[in-house]
Amino acid sequence: MAHTAPSMTSLPSGYRAVVVGASGGLGRAFVELLEADAHCGGVTGLGRNSVPSLDVTDEPSIAAAAAVLKASGPVDLLVDATGVLHDNSMLPEKTLDSVRPTALVWSFANNAIGPLLLAKHFHSALPRRGKSVFATLSARVGSIADNRLGGWYAYRMSKAALNMALRTAAVEIARKRPDAVCLALHPGTVATPLSAPFGDDGAKTRPEEAARRLLAVIDGCDASRTGSFLAYDGTEIPW
């Protein structure tokens, strides 16, 4: 690959990485960059079409995939790049009148509950000592303090819930894994299928660049930053 991959030197030499949502725009870029890192010992991409397959709305599939991965040793870095914003039957709501419970439930299942279930089943895969990372892709629009535009009820609410889930899991994981770093990350506006209906792709960040920046942020964080909500440039986003 032509990407300049950051070397994740804050992780142990030969570190093992897992990317969930590996078929997505950002997920694929994470896999390619990690594969290009000579310091990385191996990358496993998971998703609905991988073997083992993992659907974040299907807890048994998460448990089964986690068991397969854990059987061959600890996971030093898990990046959750799953998420939904629209599908064939729904677009983000512009007004209160377009709020639909089914869209809210779908968004929460995928964007908030799914990543929390990943933490549930994968936290014990993180090594007891030494830096390890559980990073989930959130979105700045999940910030309550930063919300001035309104709209996008289901996506905003589900990402705010994801942020709370991540923060709560970070507190718990720190008790047994004091060197672990749990992060909610905002990638910027990135040219992927998720953002495709909104704005000009040419004005968006390329997935490889967004993933490269986020890996640099991850590499630069130690346990003092666990439970943070960070943008692609490493700055904290208000909850």
Ligand SMILES: NC(=O)c1ccc[n+]([C@@H]2O[C@H](COP(=O)([O-])OP(=O)(O)OC[C@H]3O[C@@H](n4cnc5c(N)ncnc54)[C@H](OP(=O)(O)O)[C@@H]3O)[C@@H](O)[C@H]2O)c1
């Ligand atoms: N792109 C942006 O501008 C932007 C901005 C802010 C935040 N984000 C966040 O970044 C993350 C990645 O987004 P992206 O832009 O790369 O979107 P994307 O290209 O649409 O990729 C989304 C990924 O999520 C997976 N996924 C969806 N539902 C799933 C499920 N139930 N189980 C397992 N995997 C599932 C998809 O798998 P399939 O291939 O099986 O559908 C795909 O791999 C999301 O959390 C998104 O909210 C993106």
